[in-house]
Amino acid sequence: MKCMKCGMPATTFVTTTINGNTTQQYLCDECYREQQHSFYFKTRQSQPAQKDIVCPKCNTKQSQFLKTGFLGCPHCYKAFQGTIDKLLPKIQGKTTHVARQHMGAEPQESRAETLKKLNAQLYKAKMAMNYEEASKIFEKIKELDPK
Numbered sequence: 001m002k003c004m005k006c007g008m009p010a011t012t013f014v015t016t017t018i019n020g021n022t023t024q025q026y027l028c029d030e031c032y033r034e035q036q037h038s039f040y041f042k043t044r045q046s047q048p049a050q051k052d053i054v055c056p057k058c059n060t061k062q063s064q065f066l067k068t069g070f071l072g073c074p075h076c077y078k079a080f081q082g083t084i085d086k087l088l089p090k091i092q093g094k095t096t097h098v099a100r101q102h103m104g105a106e107p108q109e110s111r112a113e114t115l116k117k118l119n120a121q122l123y124k125a126k127m128a129m130n131y132e133e134a135s136k137i138f139e140k141i142k143e144l145d146p147k
């Protein structure tokens, strides 16, 4: 048998089925490798283009999200859902860990402590007639104690 592409002695009989069409080819080593390579290369190349989804609301690309881990808007979740579902165990583990740490590490007492300190600082700043400093401290107090 001769290679159907270059006429060299064929070493491989290849059956390829693409979209239901079966092609049978006798190929030499060289041509077989080349075909495999181009087939592989084509699929690899077409993948990112196919899979890169863009959020219709904020135009965040899925590839961007995969790089940064940040969603552009709540709509992104729907747009990238398939991918996110695959990633979710990882991301969820991370966020819940951080959230728990954040909330747990800030008990009521330390907040009250900070407020006390800030109030003392505010008092000092006012006594020193440093009103710029005082207003900064006042902002901090408002953030901590929105009452």
Ligand SMILES: [Zn+2]
Pocket: 003, 004, 005, 006, 007, 008, 027, 028, 029, 030, 031, 032
């Ligand atoms: Zn050949």
Ligand SMILES: [Zn+2]
Pocket: 055, 056, 057, 058, 059, 060, 071, 072, 073, 074, 075, 076, 077
């Ligand atoms: Zn979005």
